[in-house]
Amino acid sequence: MKKRFPALLVGAALLILSLVACSRQETGPVGPASAGGAQPESVRSLPGEGDFREAVVKVAKANIPAVVHIEVSQRQEIQNPFSRLSPFEGDPLFRRFFDIPRAPRSFKRELRGIGTGMIIKDDGYILTNNHVVAGATEIQVILSDERQFTARVVGTDPKTDMAVIKVNPSGKLPYVTFGDSDKVQVGEWVVAIGHPRGLDQTVTQGIISAKHRQGITDPSTYQDYLQTDAAINPGNSGGPLLNLDGQVIGVNSIIASQSGGFEGIGFAVPSNMALHISGELMKKGTVERGWLGVTLQDVPYEKMKPLKLATPKGALVVDVVKGGPASAAGIKPGDVIVSIDGRTVDDSGALRNAVAGAAIGNEVRLGIMRDGKSITVPVKVGNPQEAGKVLAAALRDKLGVDVRPLNSREESRYGLEPGLGVVIARLDPKGPLAAAGFEVNDVLLQVDDQPIQGVEGLTGIASALKAGQDISVAVADHRTGRVGAIQIRVR
Secondary structure: OOOOOOOOOOOOOOOOOOOOOOOOOOOOOHHHHHHHOOOOOOOOOOOOOHHHHHHHHHHHHHHHHHHEEEEEEEEEEEEOOOOOOOOOOOHHHHHHHHHHOOOEEEEEEEEEEEEEEEEOOOOOEEEEEEEOOOOOOEEEEOOOOOOOOEEEEEEOOOOOEEEEEEOOOOOOOOOOOOOHHHHHOOOOOOEEEEEEHHOOOEEEEEEEEEEEOOOOOOOOOOOOEEEEEEEEEEEOOOOEEEOOOOOOOEEEEEOOOOOOOOOOOEEEHHHHHHHHHHHHHHHOOOOOEEEEEEEEEEOOOOHHOOOOOOOOOOEEEEEEEEOOHHHHHOOOOEEEEEOOOOOEEEEEHHHHHHHHHOOOOEEEEEEEEEEOOEEEEEEEEEEEHHHHHHHHHHHHHHHEEEOOOOHHHHHHOOOOOOOOOOOEEEEEEHHHHHHHHOOOEEEEEEOOOOOOOOHHHHHHHOOOOOOOOOOEEEEEEEOOOOOOEEEEEEE
């Protein structure tokens, strides 16, 4: 009998939130749909209407062999809160006199969790959620036929909550096929397959409740979720959401719940997003995203008339980073980007995802509304290294600081979630932060009402700051750990 780990479940409770990507489908020799081998029985002849019962049964039978159960182990080192109960505990004379044994400073514990994955190539590549395998020291994959494999991580992308792992089978494995998530319609019937709470090969059905859901989790992630009412519970993470043609149109990732269980609202990463990300991870182990060098926001309804727009659609350019691709192309603050390569841009999130998925170095054509006139501007997509250099320069110019991410020890000390805050690595003695009393190793937490989401988050905030602007910076003192806010003026 298979061993089942207790449900310390990786990912999903309350508005649980795991994370999410570019909106461009990329196909080619690395794309899962193009791989050869033991592909599940075709169900493309299934009707979208008609005998619904038979349709769901065929979708389940065709895809269950390609859906796997993932069990993970994670070892953590925990600081012992009782290691210093006495102020004299660290005094060797005191300890020797009273024969007091030294309490361990820390201890190790093992966490176990479960999730779901789908085989995307017949040689053992498996797509799942990043939050399922993040930090795992051991990953076990169990197939529907009870075969078990130890898996290794090929690559992860926390910003889309995607991960690819690999097993080494002796023969070819069945695998899923991908559909086009751009063609998914609200109200369309869908089928979810996964391992909720460790229960094997569970099939549920529902509909697509909504598309293009954003702002569900961390705003610094790439989000374009499909919303579904198909039952998804802890343990479903990483499993497929399928249409009635038996094609994967989403990767189940998140539930919105106050109880920690299914309440009718689940979210899946669209298949076009997942396909592109998985291809990048299999090729390079990481994902590089395109960059324009603009600060964007959705078009406020009240600005429609001043901007001479017929609808509040598009992405409003708030600021342009000096030295970035958009600046070189002549894009200006106040421009409204309404299309990219002929595809309509509904909001700032849609443009951000589209640019992120564009090939670095390629030219994209942006449709722009400027002073009531429609123009087309070609822009060469920048690379992350370029962005880092330009944005780091903005930090130095405006705030007089270089920063770095927190390490795990610092996160534990300040009680911060991974990815939050930055540490001051260098200060310009003539810069505004140094003048206000900030010191190297202080931790910056927030600018005005915006939490700092790592180095990228702070550089993005800094790029939008204006010379002479007064801001409030929340900081944790590196000596005492105390948190306070200090007013500074951007130079």
